[in-house]
Amino acid sequence: MRLLLLSNSTMPGEPFFTWPRQLVKDFLPAQRQRIAFVPFAAVSFSMDEYADTVAKMFDELGHELVSLHRASDPIAALDSTSAIAIGGGNSFQLLKLLYKHDLVRAIRHRAKDGLPYIGWSAGSNVACPTIMTTNDMPICEPPSLRAMNLVPWQINPHYTDQRIAGHGGESRDQRIAEYLELNRESTVVGLREGAALSVVRGAVSILGAGMRVFRRTKMPVDIGADRSLRIDLADVDNA
Amino acid sequence: MRLLLLSNSTMPGEPFFTWPRQLVKDFLPAQRQRIAFVPFAAVSFSMDEYADTVAKMFDELGHELVSLHRASDPIAALDSTSAIAIGGGNSFQLLKLLYKHDLVRAIRHRAKDGLPYIGWSAGSNVACPTIMTTNDMPICEPPSLRAMNLVPWQINPHYTDQRIAGHGGESRDQRIAEYLELNRESTVVGLREGAALSVVRGAVSILGAGMRVFRRTKMPVDIGADRSLRIDLADVDNA
Numbered sequence: 178m179r180l181l182l183l184s185n186s187t188m189p190g191e192p193f194f195t196w197p198r199q200l201v202k203d204f205l206p207a208q209r210q211r212i213a214f215v216p217f218a219a220v221s222f223s224m225d226e227y228a229d230t231v232a233k234m235f236d237e238l239g240h241e242l243v244s245l246h247r248a249s250d251p252i253a254a255l256d257s258t259s260a261i262a263i264g265g266g267n268s269f270q271l272l273k274l275l276y277k278h279d280l281v282r283a284i285r286h287r288a289k290d291g292l293p294y295i296g297w298s299a300g301s302n303v304a305c306p307t308i309m310t311t312n313d314m315p316i317c318e319p320p321s322l323r324a325m326n327l328v329p330w331q332i333n334p335h336y337t338d339q340r341i342a343g344h345g346g347e348s349r350d351q352r353i354a355e356y357l358e359l360n361r362e363s364t365v366v367g368l369r370e371g372a373a374l375s376v377v378r379g380a381v382s383i384l385g386a387g388m389r390v391f392r393r394t395k396m397p398v399d400i401g402a403d404r405s406l407r408i409d410l411a412d413v414d415n416a
Numbered sequence: 417m418r419l420l421l422l423s424n425s426t427m428p429g430e431p432f433f434t435w436p437r438q439l440v441k442d443f444l445p446a447q448r449q450r451i452a453f454v455p456f457a458a459v460s461f462s463m464d465e466y467a468d469t470v471a472k473m474f475d476e477l478g479h480e481l482v483s484l485h486r487a488s489d490p491i492a493a494l495d496s497t498s499a500i501a502i503g504g505g506n507s508f509q510l511l512k513l514l515y516k517h518d519l520v521r522a523i524r525h526r527a528k529d530g531l532p533y534i535g536w537s538a539g540s541n542v543a544c545p546t547i548m549t550t551n552d553m554p555i556c557e558p559p560s561l562r563a564m565n566l567v568p569w570q571i572n573p574h575y576t577d578q579r580i581a582g583h584g585g586e587s588r589d590q591r592i593a594e595y596l597e598l599n600r601e602s603t604v605v606g607l608r609e610g611a612a613l614s615v616v617r618g619a620v621s622i623l624g625a626g627m628r629v630f631r632r633t634k635m636p637v638d639i640g641a642d643r644s645l646r647i648d649l650a651d652v653d654n655a
Contacts, residue, residue, distance in 0.1 A: 185584055185585075187584060188584060189582055189583065189584045220594040220597050220598060221590065221593060221594055221597060267594055270598065308554065309553065309554050309555055309556070309557075310553065311553070311554065312553070312585055312586075313586075313591070314548065314549065314550070314551070314591040314592075314594065314595055315547065315548050315550065315554055315561060316548055316591075316594050316595040316597075316598050316599065317548070317598050318548075318560070318561050321557070322554060322557050335583070335584060335585040337580060337583055337585070339580045339581075339583065340580070341576060341578045341579070341580060342578075343428055344428065344574070344576055344578065344609065345424050345426060345427060345428045345574060345609050346424075346551055346574035346576070346609075347551075347552075351460065352552070352553040352555075353553075354460060355459040355460055355506055355553065355555050356553055356555040358459050358460060358555075359459060359509065359555050359556050360555065370583065370584050370585075
């Protein structure tokens with residue numbers, strides 16, 4: 178497997194997809210690739226707009242984009258490509274449409290077979306066993322919260338340990354602790370904005386801003402940027 | 417119907433259930449009531465602890481608490497009480513357990529018949545048509561996101577227009593706008609912390625800190641504290 182799982186596409190105040198551009202360039206082969214794009218997480222803008230924006234970005238990197246929302250047969254379109262990119266937005270809407278087009282299984286199989294997979298935000302959530310560690314509002318109801326299960330841990334994208342001053346709602350850490358209370362064997366990777374995980378044949382690298390790893394019975398562990406872990410991330414004691 | 421729907425139980429830094437205590441006192445009859453309590457939203461603390469804490473609060477107001485998690489037949493226990501209180505915590509866990517005990521329908525019918533209903537946070541979410549405007553993490557999977565549908569709008573509890581500085585994740589207003597994009601006829605009431613809605617035979621009053629009302633085609637409208645609306649909240653133009 179070859180996965181590049183990004184916390185977010187864009188840092189506040191920067192143009193679209195600035196910080197991870199070099200990571201994506203390094204992750205893909207240098208020669209021109211045809212990349213299947215999944216814009217299904219788009220809600221507050223159209224999938225056409227989304228695909229055009231991402232196509233421009235990949236074009237600047239020398240690659241061609243095929244947006245699956247424009248394909249009459251998305252699975253056939255997927256089979257004509259040499260990598261897949263799944264964009265952020267709303268995780269519930271993304272997963273609902275992936276199920277609708279029978280793409281959860283199809284993308285999972287191809288990623289397992291080595292098709293390079295790039296996801297950001299909601300696109301990283303759906304690479305996990307479930308979308309239960311999303312930050313998104315449940316604005317629609319997918320048939321299940323189970324997702325592609327390409328990695329054994331749950332990612333919490335846009336992870337932050339900051340809070341709004343004087344606000345009583347739960348902090349991110351409290352929400353993740355609640356998740357672990359009901360899902361006791363799980364590991365949650367809080368990926369800070371500007372951070373990514375790459376998984377290449379079982380070797381996991383932390384790229385960019387770093388992350389916080391949560392398990393139910395342990396104190397959360399902060400792991401800094403640019404560490405390579407040649408172990409399972411669940412084994413954070415040795416990290 | 418008699419509903420008291422609170423944004424939150426407790427302001428940051430205050431003892432449990434301080435700000436809404438007088439509202440609850442005024443909402444209930446002066447004579448001693450037996451109150452059915454639903455502690456199912458508890459995740460990071462036990463239902464026993466939750467019930468004990470809330471029993472103490474109601475005892476101070478002169479009322480008796482019957483926690484439904486201790487009843488072998490929760491519906492029969494509900495029928496022995498003269499009001500219901502549904503506590504906050506995680507909305508997904510709350511709704512999952514309400515369905516498990518067949519209480520979504522049972523509580524709905526009794527509330528429709530006039531049983532006074534007090535909810536806070538997740539307990540206010542489940543009074544709405546769905547829990548799709550919760551802030552909670554989807555840490556488990558209820559059989560449906562549909563809830564009791566006692567009011568025609570969606571409540572967003574702990575509503576805030578504040579953001580974490582330098583964080584790129586969606587603001588609350590953006591999340592609500594996404595909800596409205598997929599649920600175009602809906603109205604969302606963002607209840608600020610320290611705010612509540614009371615509904616007494618169709619007359620809606622805004623108590624405490626005020627709220628922001630969202631519809632898809634309109635600018636959000638801020639409505640201040642202590643307004644009585646003798647109209648449907650969806651008609652915010654005339655509010």
